[in-house]
Structures are given as C-alpha cells and as structure tokens.
Amino acid sequence: MSNEIIAKADSVITATYKRPPVVIAKGKGCTLWDTEGRAYTDFVAGIAVCNLGHAHPRVSKALSDQAETLFHVSNLYYTIPQTELASWLAENSFADRVFFCNSGAEANEAAIKIARKYFRDKGEEDRYKIITMEKSFHGRTMATLSATGQDKIRKGFDPVLQGFDFVPFNDIDALSEKIKSSACCAVLLEPIQGEGGVRCPDPEYLKKVRQICDETGTLLIFDEIQTGIGRTGTLFAYEHFGIEPDIMTLAKALANGLPIGAMLTKERIAEAFGPGAHASTFGGTPVVTAASLETLKTLSEENITDHCRDMGAYFKDRLLWLKDRHDIIEDVRGIGLLLGMKLKIKGGRFVTTCMEKGFLINCIQENILRFIPPLIIEKEEIDSLVACLDEVLGDE
Numbered sequence: 001m002s003n004e005i006i007a008k009a010d011s012v013i014t015a016t017y018k019r020p021p022v023v024i025a026k027g028k029g030c031t032l033w034d035t036e037g038r039a040y041t042d043f044v045a046g047i048a049v050c051n052l053g054h055a056h057p058r059v060s061k062a063l064s065d066q067a068e069t070l071f072h073v074s075n076l077y078y079t080i081p082q083t084e085l086a087s088w089l090a091e092n093s094f095a096d097r098v099f100f101c102n103s104g105a106e107a108n109e110a111a112i113k114i115a116r117k118y119f120r121d122k123g124e125e126d127r128y129k130i131i132t133m134e135k136s137f138h139g140r141t142m143a144t145l146s147a148t149g150q151d152k153i154r155k156g157f158d159p160v161l162q163g164f165d166f167v168p169f170n171d172i173d174a175l176s177e178k179i180k181s182s183a184c185c186a187v188l189l190e191p192i193q194g195e196g197g198v199r200c201p202d203p204e205y206l207k208k209v210r211q212i213c214d215e216t217g218t219l220l221i222f223d224e225i226q227t228g229i230g231r232t233g234t235l236f237a238y239e240h241f242g243i244e245p246d247i248m249t250l251a252k253a254l255a256n257g258l259p260i261g262a263m264l265t266k267e268r269i270a271e272a273f274g275p276g277a278h279a280s281t282f283g284g285t286p287v288v289t290a291a292s293l294e295t296l297k298t299l300s301e302e303n304i305t306d307h308c309r310d311m312g313a314y315f316k317d318r319l320l321w322l323k324d325r326h327d328i329i330e331d332v333r334g335i336g337l338l339l340g341m342k343l344k345i346k347g348g349r350f351v352t353t354c355m356e357k358g359f360l361i362n363c364i365q366e367n368i369l370r371f372i373p374p375l376i377i378e379k380e381e382i383d384s385l386v387a388c389l390d391e392v393l394g395d396e
C-alpha cells in the first residue's frame with residue numbers, strides 16, 4: 001500500500017519535498033501511525049504546529065460542530081468565531097487588533113505592508129526599509145523570502161524585493177548603526193530563531209532592540225510564528241524578555257493544525273489598515289477560527305504552558321546529559337519545547353535511524369537536530385527518545 005502511494009505521489013506532486021518512504025495515516029496525542037501500522041513518537045509535531053497533539057478531542061469537536069453550522073462566508077460579513085478569536089488574542093497579548101490570514105508567510109506579508117503603510121500615512125514616504133536578521137526565516141512568498149536572511153531560500157528567485165537590510169542576529173551595535181544610517185520603518189525578527197538553528201538571543205539583546213526602536217520611532221515586529229502559542233513555556237516568547245513588540249505575527253500552532261495566520265498590533269498602528277488596505281478571502285474563516293479558539297482555551301485552561309516549561313527543562317537536562325557522553329555533540333540550546341542539539345557532523349542520518357526506531361525528529365541547517373514535540377509530551381516519551389539518541393549517537 002505505501003509503495004503505491006509513494007510512487008503515485010512522486011509522479012504527480014512537485015518534487016519540492018524530499019521525504020522518507022513512509023506514508024502517515026493516523027495520529028493521536030504524541031503518536032503517529034503509518035499505513036503499515038508502525039507507530040512513531042512525534043518530536044516534530046508538524047513543524048511546531050500540533051502543540052496539543054494529534055486529533056485533540058476538544059479541537060476536533062469544535063471543528064466538526066462548526067463545520068455542521070457554517071464553513072465559510074468571506075470577510076464581507078461578520079461571524080462569531082472570528083470575533084471571539086480576535087477578542088481572545090487581544091485580551092491575552094499586548095495587541096488591540098488582529099488581521100487574519102492563512103499562513104505564516106501571509107502574516108508576515110501583512111506585517112510588512114502595515115509597517116510601510118503606517119509611515120506613508122504619516123507622510124514619511126522614504127521610511128520603507130525593513131531591517132531583518134541574518135539566518136532568519138520569514139516565509140517563501142516573494143516579500144517574505146526577500147526578508148529572509150538565508151541565501152539558500154532566495155537562490156534562483158532574483159530579483160528579490162528591495163527594501164530589506166540585514167544585520168547579524170544578537171549584535172546590537174550592528175543594528176544600531178544600520179538604523180541610524182537608513183530611513184527604515186521597522187525591525188523584523190524572531191525572538192528565538194527557529195529554522196536558523198534554534199538560536200536564542202543574549203538576555204538583554206531584545207530589551208536593547210526595543211530601546212533603539214523607541215528612540216528612533218521604528219516599529220518592532222516579532223515573528224512568533226514558531227515561538228508563539230506556548231512553544232517556549234509562555235503563551236508568547238516576548239513574555240520571557242520583559243518587553244512587547246508593536247506588531248506580532250502568528251501561524252503554525254494557532255489552530256493546532258488547521259491553516260491560519262494572524263497579524264496582531266496596537267490601535268495606533270492598526271489605523272493604517274483601513275477599509276480596502278488589505279484583505280483575504282479565507283482569512284479568519286469560521287471553521288478555522290472556531291478550532292483556533294478551542295486550541296487557545298484548551299492551552300490556557302489545562303495549563304499546557306506550565307507543562308511545557310517543566311518538560312522543556314527536563315528534556316534540555318537530558319540532552320545535556322547526552323552531550324557529556326557524546327563528543328560529536330557541540331551544543332544544546334533552546335527554551336521550553338523548542339530545543340536544538342548542534343552536532344559536529346551532519347545530522348541527516350540520525351533522523352533516518354531514529355525513524356527506524358520509531359521516533360520522528362528533524363534536522364535543520366544540516367547539523368542541528370531540532371526537537372519540537374507536542375507540548376503535552378510526557379517524561380517517559382522523552383526518556384525513550386533520549387535512550388534512542390544515546391544508542392544511535394554512540395554508533396558513531
């Protein structure tokens with residue numbers, strides 16, 4: 001069965017994804033099953049998406065109830081789920097207003113557009129540049145790949161969009177100089193770089209970024225597409241750093257697996273998005289927003305972020321234990337359940353061997369193993385993966 005599906009997929013789907021030869025058929029909690037009935041403990045969670053685990057009963061029920069009531073009407077009309085989700089987000093974040101779309105890249109597009117429009121509306125025509133970070137990741141659309149500080153993402157798509165300048169992440173002097181020498185409208189960054197290698201900033205870095213933005217009237221945009229929705233042990237990662245952004249983008253885990261994106265901002269900036277300034281046919285559609293609201297309520301009512309913090313600390317400790325035992329481990333990093341283990345050699349083969357032993361993990365930047373399980377992961381599951389890693393790393 002799986003061989004047939006794989007052959008068929010490889011003949012009709014663009015070859016944009018290089019995948020192992022398994023077909024995933026079912027999921028529950030932190031476990032996935034393939035079409036051959038093999039089980040895998042999932043330390044990828046659909047790339048930090050299924051934070052409550054697979055087929056969560058509360059989310060599934062909210063989704064099917066809404067599907068029986070109303071699927072879609074477009075943004076020509078008001079709906080209850082969209083309104084309720086926006087109020088939940090406004091009540092639980094720094095933001096006053098929300099624009100809904102369908103993916104992370106679209107959320108960043110909205111952030112880029114509103115930042116430029118904000119200064120246009122003030123008559124500051126020349127303030128359109130956005131400073132972003134080297135090794136960042138902001139998406140695959142033309143604007144967001146232009147904002148992404150990785151050549152491999154931009155390669156082959158020249159000319160990329162103008163208006164983006166790059167500085168090294170975690171280098172406050174470089175940012176300060178760049179802001180002073182260019183008329184920029186915003187700084188766009190991930191509080192913790194995800195795809196770039198699970199790179200955390202120095203404790204004071206983001207505070208200083210906030211300060212420079214305040215001094216120069218520059219907008220601060222946080223891309224929390226990967227770090228948001230409890231992933232780091234707080235609802236949003238900015239909460240760790242004692243500051244707030246002016247604009248924040250969300251997607252990935254926001255509806256636990258349904259496609260959604262959101263751009264959140266303060267009232268004074270939201271004014272730049274008046275009628276007709278931006279739009280999305282599907283953005284904030286009832287089925288998806290109903291599932292999203294239930295995801296967020298579950299996350300907060302069941303104290304999932306506390307669990308994430310505890311499991312994250314435990315997991316990191318176990319990874320440090322591995323580092324003591326295996327010379328090929330260079331570094332262990334991350335917070336909450338956004339964890340990375342940098343190797344001195346390429347990591348792809350360990351993804352394969354772990355999968356053969358029933359664990360899904362992921363490798364980024366060639367040599368960093370990334371662990372982003374559902375936030376409901378338990379100690380026993382972490383222990384099993386650590387034992388597996390101890391074994392496969394020991395083979396080297």
Ligand SMILES: *Cc1c(COP(=O)(O)O)cnc(C)c1O
Pocket residue numbers: 102103104105106108137138139140190194195223224225226251252
């Ligand atoms: C995944 C990701 C994106 C892109 O999201 P898509 O939904 O794939 O468009 C943007 N920024 C960050 C930080 C991400 O992790």
